[in-house]
Amino acid sequence: MSMARALRMFGTIALVLAGVILLITPYAGNPFWTGLMAQILIFGLLALSVDLLMRHTGLFPMCNGAFFAVAAYTVAMLEVNYGVASPFAALAGIASAGVTGMVFGVSVRASGVYFILVTLALGQLVWGVSVQWTWLTGGDNGITNVPYPSLGDMRIGSLTQMYYFVAFVVIFFTLLYRQVIRSPFGLSLNGIRDSESRMTALGFNVTVRKYVAFVISSLFAGVAGVLYAYTVQFVSPAASSLLISVEAALMPILGGPGTVFGAFIGAVIIIGIRNVVSGFLSGWPIVMGLVFIIVVLFAPKGILGIFNDLLRRSDRRDQAADAARKDVREAEQ
């Protein structure tokens, strides 16, 4: 069996295994693992929203945690304070993230380091509100007792049901995300990342496209925020902290920027180390740091990047071998 075929088989097995783990977690494990997997899925989706700007458009946003938090707070407030029905609360959550995205979208006029700084400042604005406006957000005490979502008489009644709901929604939006990045619009974003001036010369309105990408990113972050509020059932300023934005950027970098699975692999690593490794190793931040250093130094395309590189290399080797065999055959004739 050629190396390429072995790698493909390994990939397929890994994918099937991931699917099986995704399906059976609530039954194979206990609520700890179910809750952890739900968090991984939710933060994976948030990481995808960052990757849309970071890898596909060449913008490094530091405010996706803010969209995430705005959506989470909106859902929590509407559900807890006003008893709004879940579908409306969820839509309002996503919409509020989108509106915040439209406002913060002015930052696409800046580029490079300035874009990072502007989005950092805007993100901290939301954090400041969530900490200081205690009459609205509950401050550090947060908003507690967010119920599981319901539709009329249908009600999600347990963490297990919630988990499957989260898995369904995350998979749906991940597929949607894949459509976005493969669409002509998505490809034009890649063009903007590679050369803005060339895209301008080709007649694309670069600023508008970046703005739209920014708003789409905020909507995806909003979906993650809505799921977060319903799953964790508690929203506090931690949701809007800078750490969330930074980690959401680190996840695709670790897992494999530009890929759909990379974000989730990164989420498994970061959330896994923090919650699982910390259970038996008090020096877990060192492990986290080492993983970051190793990935950045030796796998700049992330963990999935190693796999893809290997696959490409062995494909090329196979092709070369095929060509050589063909040459030999032709020479023999």
Place this chain on the structure above:
Amino acid sequence: MTGCKACMAAAFVAGVFGASAVSADAIRIGVMLPMTGGLAQSGLDARNGFELYWNQVGNEAGGREVEIIVADTVCNPDNAINAARRLAFNDEVDFLVGPLCGHEGPAVAQVSGETGVPLLLVPAAADSQTKWDRIPTVIRTGFSSSQDAHPFGEYLYNELGLRNVTFLGQDYSYGQEKTLGAVATFEALGGTVDEILWAPLSTTDYAPFLASIPQGTEAVVPVVVGVHRNRFIETWFDFGYDRQFDLIGLNLLQADALVDMDDRVVGLISVAQNYSQGIDTPENQAFMDAYVEAYGMIPSYFAEMMFSTAMWAHEAIDSIDGNVEDRDVFLQAVRDTEIVGPRGPLRLDDYDNPIQTTYISRVERVDHPTLGSVLMNVPVASFPDVSQFWTWTPEEFLERGPYTR
């Protein structure tokens, strides 16, 4: 990379199947504290206090061995939820103790509510947890944010004779609850609050805040936390505000901040809290000596609160002969238990919050037999039997709603 994948897979398997690997008869206590990150030192103090007590009693309660399992919460509610679930399901602890950070409290309490695993809530101080958002399986053994602020407001008016005061509060839940608690009782007596200056947690420079202290105010009352205490004190003395106004600390210089201070702070009223290192009782003397001997430093109030929580749990477990498996019996035992800890007598009110002494402390330079010359908080006033509702009825207080701005 594959190595780490393997270790995570191993961890997953160990977590799923290894839960029964812990010893069967020991009482298992799950302790949730920040062991890494910005509050790691406070978390370590708390852990030390907890372990000190159990070591003193030979890690035994109700005739059973006691096993302590510490989980790192990183002072982040998302982690705290996972830590609580891991302790409840994988380690199968009999009850939970913690967390330290205010915003972790509701997260952990929620897990206690959904699993039924009792939680001794300490040191997290959010007012709401023993007032508006109570959960039946949650008992607080620490304090509520505004609890010590109420007597402090009266102290300002009655003992210090102040009539015009400016508050400087840290602008987040704990700071607001503490500040506004003192404002409420000070104003109720007829005192005038000239201004409340709110300093965000992101403040790095206190000069602009101090510059806006109104002239004619008699004293400034700060509620600042963590590294802000050092920033505030530096600015206060460097800009000469000590020559203009009195400085009366409501939440200013706890033991862990005094380590960084010099003699300029000697004589300042430093903090109103349920503990003061200078309490002159045999219980506190024994605790101080044991802590200094074990860890070579003065115990913070986190250490004391966890020490007396361990004592509380110990006596409760003894009273039910170690039957912690019956959660209702255990919770009732904790409610019925009254102890005298280093910080004084402790008992619960009907809302599962301790009724305890509030100490108002002043900084003094003390000659410690082993540590040498150190700055230490010594009580100048104490208010015994302070309830979280102060002199209001619980109904009045609950009706009025939380302290927010």
